[in-house]
Amino acid sequence: MEDDPTLRLRVFDLNCWAIRYLSKRRQERVRLIGDMLQQEGFDLVLLQEVWSEQDYSDLKVKLGGYYPFSHYFRSGVIGSGLCVFSRFPILDTLLYQYSLNGYPYMLQHGDWFCGKSVGLQVSMWKSASLLLGSHQLHAEYCREKDAYLPHRLVQAWELAQFIRHTSKAADVVLLGGDLNMHPEDVGIRLLRGWTGLRDAFAEATHFEVSSRGGAGSQGTPRASHQPRHLSQGCEDGCTLVPNNCFTDKSELLPFPLGIRIDYILYKAISSFMVKCEELKTTTGAVPGMDVPFSDHEAVMATLHIQRQGEAASATLSTAGPMLADVVMEARTEVGVGLRVAQQQRYSSGRMAILALLLLLLQAAAALGALAGLDAGQPFPKLSFCLLAFLAIGILLLATGLYLFHTMEVKMLHGTEEQMRMVLQVLQERP
Amino acid sequence: MEDDPTLRLRVFDLNCWAIRYLSKRRQERVRLIGDMLQQEGFDLVLLQEVWSEQDYSDLKVKLGGYYPFSHYFRSGVIGSGLCVFSRFPILDTLLYQYSLNGYPYMLQHGDWFCGKSVGLQVSMWKSASLLLGSHQLHAEYCREKDAYLPHRLVQAWELAQFIRHTSKAADVVLLGGDLNMHPEDVGIRLLRGWTGLRDAFAEATHFEVSSRGGAGSQGTPRASHQPRHLSQGCEDGCTLVPNNCFTDKSELLPFPLGIRIDYILYKAISSFMVKCEELKTTTGAVPGMDVPFSDHEAVMATLHIQRQGEAASATLSTAGPMLADVVMEARTEVGVGLRVAQQQRYSSGRMAILALLLLLLQAAAALGALAGLDAGQPFPKLSFCLLAFLAIGILLLATGLYLFHTMEVKMLHGTEEQMRMVLQVLQERP
Numbered sequence: 001m002e003d004d005p006t007l008r009l010r011v012f013d014l015n016c017w018a019i020r021y022l023s024k025r026r027q028e029r030v031r032l033i034g035d036m037l038q039q040e041g042f043d044l045v046l047l048q049e050v051w052s053e054q055d056y057s058d059l060k061v062k063l064g065g066y067y068p069f070s071h072y073f074r075s076g077v078i079g080s081g082l083c084v085f086s087r088f089p090i091l092d093t094l095l096y097q098y099s100l101n102g103y104p105y106m107l108q109h110g111d112w113f114c115g116k117s118v119g120l121q122v123s124m125w126k127s128a129s130l131l132l133g134s135h136q137l138h139a140e141y142c143r144e145k146d147a148y149l150p151h152r153l154v155q156a157w158e159l160a161q162f163i164r165h166t167s168k169a170a171d172v173v174l175l176g177g178d179l180n181m182h183p184e185d186v187g188i189r190l191l192r193g194w195t196g197l198r199d200a201f202a203e204a205t206h207f208e209v210s211s212r213g214g215a216g217s218q219g220t221p222r223a224s225h226q227p228r229h230l231s232q233g234c235e236d237g238c239t240l241v242p243n244n245c246f247t248d249k250s251e252l253l254p255f256p257l258g259i260r261i262d263y264i265l266y267k268a269i270s271s272f273m274v275k276c277e278e279l280k281t282t283t284g285a286v287p288g289m290d291v292p293f294s295d296h297e298a299v300m301a302t303l304h305i306q307r308q309g310e311a312a313s314a315t316l317s318t319a320g321p322m323l324a325d326v327v328m329e330a331r332t333e334v335g336v337g338l339r340v341a342q343q344q345r346y347s348s349g350r351m352a353i354l355a356l357l358l359l360l361l362q363a364a365a366a367l368g369a370l371a372g373l374d375a376g377q378p379f380p381k382l383s384f385c386l387l388a389f390l391a392i393g394i395l396l397l398a399t400g401l402y403l404f405h406t407m408e409v410k411m412l413h414g415t416e417e418q419m420r421m422v423l424q425v426l427q428e429r430p
Numbered sequence: 431m432e433d434d435p436t437l438r439l440r441v442f443d444l445n446c447w448a449i450r451y452l453s454k455r456r457q458e459r460v461r462l463i464g465d466m467l468q469q470e471g472f473d474l475v476l477l478q479e480v481w482s483e484q485d486y487s488d489l490k491v492k493l494g495g496y497y498p499f500s501h502y503f504r505s506g507v508i509g510s511g512l513c514v515f516s517r518f519p520i521l522d523t524l525l526y527q528y529s530l531n532g533y534p535y536m537l538q539h540g541d542w543f544c545g546k547s548v549g550l551q552v553s554m555w556k557s558a559s560l561l562l563g564s565h566q567l568h569a570e571y572c573r574e575k576d577a578y579l580p581h582r583l584v585q586a587w588e589l590a591q592f593i594r595h596t597s598k599a600a601d602v603v604l605l606g607g608d609l610n611m612h613p614e615d616v617g618i619r620l621l622r623g624w625t626g627l628r629d630a631f632a633e634a635t636h637f638e639v640s641s642r643g644g645a646g647s648q649g650t651p652r653a654s655h656q657p658r659h660l661s662q663g664c665e666d667g668c669t670l671v672p673n674n675c676f677t678d679k680s681e682l683l684p685f686p687l688g689i690r691i692d693y694i695l696y697k698a699i700s701s702f703m704v705k706c707e708e709l710k711t712t713t714g715a716v717p718g719m720d721v722p723f724s725d726h727e728a729v730m731a732t733l734h735i736q737r738q739g740e741a742a743s744a745t746l747s748t749a750g751p752m753l754a755d756v757v758m759e760a761r762t763e764v765g766v767g768l769r770v771a772q773q774q775r776y777s778s779g780r781m782a783i784l785a786l787l788l789l790l791l792q793a794a795a796a797l798g799a800l801a802g803l804d805a806g807q808p809f810p811k812l813s814f815c816l817l818a819f820l821a822i823g824i825l826l827l828a829t830g831l832y833l834f835h836t837m838e839v840k841m842l843h844g845t846e847e848q849m850r851m852v853l854q855v856l857q858e859r860p
Contacts, residue, residue, distance in 0.1 A: 074844035090851075092851075093851070094592070094595050158525075165524050382811055385816065410505055414503065414504035421522075
């Protein structure tokens with residue numbers, strides 16, 4: 001890098017769906033992923049949903065020869081599931097936990113327990129430093145009635161703020177992961193607009209739809225002159241496709257081609273220029289096997305990094321008015337979430353008070369009975385006892401919910417406030 | 431600043447102890463703080479433990495004329511209690527929540543509910559940018575048997591990492607707050623060593639002990655030529671002193687002069703030089719009143735910031751071997767905490783399994799009774815029911831504890847790992 005001012009960087013990103021006991025054919029798939037990474041020899045590998053530390057350790061042993069540096073991020077009850085393998089030294093790591101990440105009582109969704117977070121790594125090859133993030137935002141369980149949208153927006157905002165504040169001394173910023181957002185969603189527009197990150201898929205010079213990947217083999221014009229093996233992928237760069245045997249077909253019904261929710265994003269900070277030369281995705285089953293690597297498709301980008309004399313121009317300032325619109329839109333959604341959270345806080349507070357009143361009433365009745373003030377038939381002891389336990393249970397639960405929703409209200413309010421401040425700055429700018 | 435290469439920056443820091451319903455004479459004290467801030471006219475004011483948003487709003491209205499910019503950080507159930515008033519525009523804010531912050535079941539300590547966090551603000555006056563942090567680490571409740579030490583060390587480490595990663599593009603970094611650590615504690619040595627921050631008290635050119643602040647009016651040599659009103663403070667710069675009517679005298683018994691746990695720390699990043707010209711603390715009761723501003727003393731520093739041609743030298747590299755010792759010490763403490771957390775996780779897991787077994791046993795007995803397999807005297811229904819509820823209660827509680835301690839183990843383990851990585855880098859350095 002010191003002598004040669006250019007570098008080709010091959011980046012691999014995959015949501016591995018490796019949940020112990022729950023993910024189908026997990027061990028087989030992790031082994032296949034390891035084999036492929038060993039053969040392909042990428043420069044940087046970002047993996048999500050590697051929930052078992054054992055799987056990480058196995059991969060580490062297997063890949064140690066080609067990727068001497070790696071890191072596994074620990075957080076939450078289960079872990080973050082994030083790990084990185086690198087050909088370049090990892091100099092430092094930082095964990096950022098989102099302030100909102102779903103609800104602990106939505107056990108079936110489980111996001112709360114995973115402690116989703118941003119892993120930051122600073123790698124360096126000779127004189128250029130790279131800020132690298134691998135991460136996963138809160139999943140979307142129902143697109144039509146998406147209760148988690150405000151949480152995901154808060155996460156997108158915090159992620160964008162985190163990148164803005166930590167990336168200033170880097171030469172190149174790279175972010176890969178399962179963002180759980182469609183390309184046109186407000187969250188992704190917010191993240192891209194506020195950080196200036198570019199979408200490798202949208203910027204790729206070469207991308208060709210594989211014959212296996214979608215409705216047919218329609219090469220996009222920008223890729224028509226490329227040999228097939230170099231630049232194949234699912235149509236529209238989708239990473240959740242009907243072609244994959246593990247995806248939920250009913251979820252993908254409104255999207256016959258699939259959806260794109262896994263991304264590689266990048267930008268150059270200082271006197272560097274980054275271009276995406278090529279983008280590929282996997283296309284369902286591993287060639288020659290009946291199983292894909294994961295329920296998501298992997299995203300693979302080849303970036304061309306070039307040192308140049310002058311500092312890169314800020315992409316942010318040009319997009320001022322458009323950015324203000326996106327922030328405004330996001331703020332409206334966060335505001336909606338805030339009102340819902342306030343309503344839920346109110347409901348759980350009322351429930352707690354009712355349970356408390358019931359308990360007090362029972363205590364008074366019991367005291368009355370003890371003092372011999374019984375009028376008429378006594379209440380059956382067993383039912384009385386059951387009722388008291390029920391009241392205690394509801395009181396505890398409702399208090400817990402009240403505290404949780406209070407925290408949610410604070411965070412949504414805080415984010416709304418931050419967005420308001422940014423809007424003011426954006427609108428004051430000429 | 432553009433024309434004049436020097437700037438005198440007056441910084442005020444105070445833990446306000448303004449907890450609604452709990453803090454004594456809160457409203458009166460907040461009013462006094464507001465009056466004093468208005469009169470004194472600092473450049474930057476960092477306040478902690480302003481738990482009531484109403485108090486913040488009142489202060490904002492009162493101080494709006496002199497401090498046109500302010501921000502209140504919202505987080506946790508109660509809030510973060512952190513707010514900042516500034517004469518300079520606040521351009522951006524970022525909230526970093528520590529991954530560990532005490533135990534939710536230690537209600538009497540309450541740290542868990544407060545969502546302690548780092549508030550980052552980027553102010554700018556003409557061409558120089560300032561990174562400003564105001565924050566509070568987990569309180570120390572018992573120095574001899576400090577169960578929270580590992581949590582506080584994880585926080586100190588995360589804070590240091592946060593500062594390192596976010597400060598690279600700033601000109602000056604300023605950190606003020608109640609760190610809940612004595613100057614010689616491993617946490618503060620870790621924070622200072624790993625970030626290169628300097629302690630305003632230790633660096634101050636002028637500091638003189640007030641006649642009211644300690645055992646007597648012994649001016650330190652470095653201040654003997656200074657007029658008294660300019661440079662007064664409690665002996666050793668203590669911020670929890672026996673002289674303050676709100677401090678717990680029994681806690682301060684081993685420290686007759688008091689303890690110093692509130693700090694103003696600073697460093698210059700790029701081509702700036704920062705010196706602490708003068709440091710002051712309040713000394714118990716407000717002059718002419720019978721009440722102090724808070725149970726903590728305020729710290730006031732006058733910093734002299736000068737632009738210079740060459741970039742400031744890194745203070746980090748010189749302290750390599752010493753820093754390695756500190757990181758090693760901290761890692762040992764975190765390791766101790768890790769083993770305690772693992773033990774607690776094991777205990778709560780065992781408890782949960784026992785409760786589950788009891789429930790299963792009861793279910794089997796109940797089924798047996800229903801099927802008419804009763805041998806001998808039946809178990810009284812009420813006791814049977816009470817026992818079942820008890821078992822359910824213990825099961826829920828123990829499961830909650832298990833999840834919590836699992837999270838704690840993950841975070842302590844992750845921090846230990848990070849420290850190990852840093853140690854490796856430090857030791858490899860010549």
